[in-house]
Amino acid sequence: xxxxxxxxxxxxxxxxxxxxxxxxxxxxxxxxxxxxxxxxxxxxxxxxxxxxxxxxxxxxxxxxxxxxxxxxxxxxxxxxxxxxxxxxxxxxxxxxxxxxxxxxxxxxxxxxxxxxxxxxxxxxxxxxxxxxxxxxxxxxxxxxxxxxxxxxxxxxxxxxxxxxxxxxxxxxxxxxxxxxxxxxxxxxxxxxxxxxxxxxxxx
Numbered sequence: 001x002x003x004x005x006x007x008x009x010x011x012x013x014x015x016x017x018x019x020x021x022x023x024x025x026x027x028x029x030x031x032x033x034x035x036x037x038x039x040x041x042x043x044x045x046x047x048x049x050x051x052x053x054x055x056x057x058x059x060x061x062x063x064x065x066x067x068x069x070x071x072x073x074x075x076x077x078x079x080x081x082x083x084x085x086x087x088x089x090x091x092x093x094x095x096x097x098x099x100x101x102x103x104x105x106x107x108x109x110x111x112x113x114x115x116x117x118x119x120x121x122x123x124x125x126x127x128x129x130x131x132x133x134x135x136x137x138x139x140x141x142x143x144x145x146x147x148x149x150x151x152x153x154x155x156x157x158x159x160x161x162x163x164x165x166x167x168x169x170x171x172x173x174x175x176x177x178x179x180x181x182x183x184x185x186x187x188x189x190x191x192x193x194x195x196x197x198x199x200x201x202x203x
Contacts, residue, residue, distance in 0.1 A: 016065045020181055022174075023072040023087045025112055026097030027105035031133040034164035035097070036073045039174050044165050060178050067178060088119050093127035093181040095173065098148075100132040100161060101140040106147070113155065127180035128157045131173055136163040 024032040033054065034045045040056045054073040059066050074087050094116065098109040109130070120126055130152040132143060145161060152159030158176050162169035 017068060018065065019068045019070070020060075020092045020178065021070040021072065021090055022093045022095065022177060022181065023074055023091045024095045024097060025074055025087065025109075025116065026095075027099075027102070027108040027112070030097045030099045030102070030105050031164055032073050032097055035095070035131075035133065035162070035170065035173070036071050038164040038167060038170050040071065044167075046165075060175065062175075062178070062182075067182075069174075069178070071174075088116070092185070093177045094129075095177055096128055096130045096157075097133055098131075098143065099134050100143050100148075101134050101137050103142045106143045106151075110151070125184040127177060127184040128155065129173065129177045129180060130155065130157055130159045132159075132161040134163060134165075135161040135168060136166045 024036060026032055036054075036056050037043060037045050040058045053075060056071040056073065058069055058071070060069050072087060072091065096109055096113055098105040113128075117126070130148060132145070132148045148161065149159050158180065160169055160173050160176060162173050164170060
């Protein structure tokens with residue numbers, strides 16, 4: 001889906017358009033592609049194929065501002081994989097993903113975050129949101145919501161859980177990150193109140 005260009009929003013109001021690039025980082029199999037596909041295309045990918053790198057384009061509207069958003073779906077990382085130049089240069093914000101049914105992915109996202117901070121030079125204004133995926137698989141859960149909240153609090157970033165399969169909190173996850181990005185850029189965004197159960201938790 002291509003982002004729209006600048007234009008009129010009716011009633012003589014001019015839409016502000018800005019370009020934003022965000023990246024999805026996480027261990028193999030945490031659902032990065034499913035998350036991006038659900039957000040951009042509204043569909044669920046039920047088949048796992050390891051991603052090398054994929055890019056999605058869409059637009060996110062906040063009040064009078066339209067953000068032409070490039071979403072970088074990266075290959076799965078482990079704690080020792082170096083963050084690629086493509087995933088670090090020109091990126092405005094990151095969704096840091098782990099699976100709520102995989103303790104291994106939770107431990108790896110800690111190392112991935114450390115590697116990211118090292119790559120970016122410990123910039124204090126790096127916009128990030130910690131996200132626990134596959135929250136619908138409650139009978140297989142290995143990481144509690146409280147453990148996710150505690151890690152996000154340690155990082156000083158917002159936290160959410162979501163499900164691409166059941167379409168739970170998908171829009172909220174991306175809008176939460178976009179809000180963090182805009183604040184890091186020194187701007188503000190107008191947004192609709194989140195739906196019930198979609199509150200972005202500031203840890």
